[in-house]
Amino acid sequence: MNRTFKYRLYPTPEQEVVLNDILWAACWLYNRALEYRRKRWQESRHSVSVYEQQRQWRDWRNEQPDDNPLRVLNASAGQRVLRRLDSAYREFLKGKRGKPRFKRRDRFNSVEYTAGDGAAIKGGRLYVQNVGDIRVRWHRRLPDGSLKSIRILRKPSGWYVCFAMEMPDSEPEPSSRPAVGIDVGIHHALALSDGTIIDSPKYLQQSLRKLRVLQRTVARRKKGSNRRRKAIHQLARQQERIASQRRDWWHKVTTWLVENYGVIAVEELNLAFMLRNGSLSRHAHDVSLGIFRELLDYKAMEAGVEIVKVNSAYTSQVCSACGCLVEKELSERVHNCPECGFTADRDVNAALNILYRSGRDRQAPTWDGGPCVA
Ligand SMILES: [Zn+2]
Incomplete structure (x- = not known):
């Protein structure tokens, strides 16, 4: 059985810059791969396979000089970005969701590594390629099991890591x-x-009321103003808070x-x-x-x-x-x-x-x- 475990990360300001660069590179790759798929389909009704794209990414990355800003993205993490696009396409073809669209840079908030390839747990910290060792708040012990993948997550409240573990089957x-x-x-x-x-708890209802107040505040403030930007951030924080309260309660x-x-x-x-x-x-x-x-x-x-x-x-x-x-x-x-x-x-x-x-x-x-x- 697969389970994931989430922990808070505390990167230094320098590490945070690189983490943002990695997400930017992953978003860039996603959008370019999507663009290529669309183009090939329009030109020749050729549907591009994920293997083809993964090959292209590998060859392309190998040819780049070391200082190319996209090389900050680990090769296999890039493969996973392409798989993510591929599964978005599959879901679309099955009629489960809309056509995959270009992602906005500020909405592309996670990147996943194969454990041991570009990211690993090292001496109580999280090692990430090109970033270094990041401090983790281990609010609970990571259980025994085999670590499969490591996902780094950017949220309004900060940075997180999710460890996907394969747990031994218990009977x-x-x-x-x-x-x-x-x-x-x-x-x-x-x-x-x-x-x-069983009714949903009072504190959740209070949080939802607060959310509505924040939504109104955002709507009232002038587009492009600093005050609006601040309110949008507060709104995102509140949405995140509600999601985690809801999960805890369930x-x-x-x-x-x-x-x-x-x-x-x-x-x-x-x-x-x-x-x-x-x-x-x-x-x-x-x-x-x-x-x-x-x-x-x-x-x-x-x-x-x-x-x-x-x-x-x-x-x-x-x-x-x-x-x-x-x-x-x-x-x-x-x-x-x-x-x-x-x-x-x-x-x-x-x-x-x-x-x-x-x-x-x-x-x-x-x-x-x-x-x-x-
Ligand atoms: Zn009756």
């Missing part, structure tokens, strides 16, 4: 705790089939879930769902859902908890007690069945349906052949 005892269905709710962050409701929630339940039924995420991207809040919801599922999957695996994925069609409309269809608007928060009288929070009702569909509950109700049609 834990299957958990004997009870089964639960989980609905990622509209009104609640999560609703559980046993009636537990860490806590998923840990709690795998400690308390042995089988967890969730809805199957389909592509159509991920592509449905109407509004911004919708987008935030999907991102949040992605983090939740990613963390849940690996924690469940480590804890011997089984994850069952079920078809989620109509889980919020069907009555979990008698199976009849109770249509409701998005704004209706309570499920109230006119046929059997079952009343519950709408998301809890959906969670019960998810649990029953997984077939792992021990007391699923049996429909007694009453008047409604399932």
